[in-house]
Amino acid sequence: MLANYGVFTSLGVNICVPWRCRSHVVRVIATANESPEQAASGEIAGPFVRRAPLISYERLRVCNRCNGSGEVPCAGCSGVGRLPAGGYHSRNPISAARVVGSSWTAMERTLGWRHFRVTQKKKQGKDVFVCLEATCDSNVSLWTNIKNLKDRGTWAAGWLQKTEMRALEAQAGGKECRSCKATGNVPCPLCQELAGKIIEL
Numbered sequence: 001m002l003a004n005y006g007v008f009t010s011l012g013v014n015i016c017v018p019w020r021c022r023s024h025v026v027r028v029i030a031t032a033n034e035s036p037e038q039a040a041s042g043e044i045a046g047p048f049v050r051r052a053p054l055i056s057y058e059r060l061r062v063c064n065r066c067n068g069s070g071e072v073p074c075a076g077c078s079g080v081g082r083l084p085a086g087g088y089h090s091r092n093p094i095s096a097a098r099v100v101g102s103s104w105t106a107m108e109r110t111l112g113w114r115h116f117r118v119t120q121k122k123k124q125g126k127d128v129f130v131c132l133e134a135t136c137d138s139n140v141s142l143w144t145n146i147k148n149l150k151d152r153g154t155w156a157a158g159w160l161q162k163t164e165m166r167a168l169e170a171q172a173g174g175k176e177c178r179s180c181k182a183t184g185n186v187p188c189p190l191c192q193e194l195a196g197k198i199i200e201l
Contacts, residue, residue, distance in 0.1 A: 066188035074180035081184035083177050091150045092157050096121070096128050099146060104132065105160040107153060107168075111140050115159045121146070135159070 062068040073079030099118050106114045113134040119141070120131040127145055134140035149155045156168060176182035 063188060063191040065190045070188055070191065071185040072188050074177060074184055074186045076179040077177035077184065079184045081177055081180060081182040083175055092152050092155065094146060094149055096146060099130055099149075102157070103135070103159050104149065105156045105158065105165065107156060107165065111142060113137065113140060 063070075066072050074081070077083055100121055102118050104116045104118070106116065110116075111134065113136060115135045116132040117135055118130045119133045122129050127147075129143050130146050130149070131141055131143050152168075156165070160168070177184075180186050
C-alpha cells in the first residue's frame with residue numbers, strides 16, 4: 001500500500017502523500033525564510049517541513065487491443081467505412097446442381113474478358129469446382145471454386161452491361177458509416193486517451 005505514497009518528514013513524523021498527485025513538489029507547511037533559489041531547486045528544508053520532488057512509479061505498455069495504433073476497426077461497418085444500401089446482398093445464390101450452363105460477369109476484367117459461361121463442374125473432396133469459359137473466346141477458360149462465384153463483389157450472375165455494373169457497384173458502396181466517419185476505424189476503447197498506451201501502476 002505504501003508503494004503508492006511518498007513520505008515527507010515534519011517535526012520527526014513521517015507524512016504520507018499519494019504518488020498520484022501530479023505536482024512536482026508538495027508543500028505541507030510553507031516556510032517563511034524560503035528564498036527564490038530554494039523554491040526553484042525543488043528540495044527545501046525549513047523549520048517545519050522538508051519538500052522533495054515526487055517520483056512517479058507509473059509505467060506505460062503498448063495496448064494489446066490496438067497494438068499501439070490507438071484505433072480499432074469499426075464494428076458498425078466491419079472496417080470498410082461504408083454501409084451497404086438496403087436490400088443489397090453481398091453473396092450470390094448458387095445451386096450446384098444447376099450451375100452448369102449459367103452465365104456470369106466478372107466485375108474486373110479476367111483473362112481479357114468479362115462475360116463467362118459455366119461449362120463443367122467437378123467435385124474434389126468437399127469442394128466443388130467449375131470451369132468458366134469466355135463467351136467470346138472458347139479458348140479462354142479457368143477453373144475456380146464455386147464459392148468464389150458467391151462473392152458478388154467479384155462475380156455477378158448473368159451478363160451485365162457497363163451501366164448495370166456501375167449501378168451494382170454503387171449499390172454495394174452504400175452510404176458512409178457515421179460511427180467512424182467513413183474512415184473504417186474508431187478510437188480504441190481501452191486506451192483512447194493515451195495514444196495506444198496503457199498505464200501500469
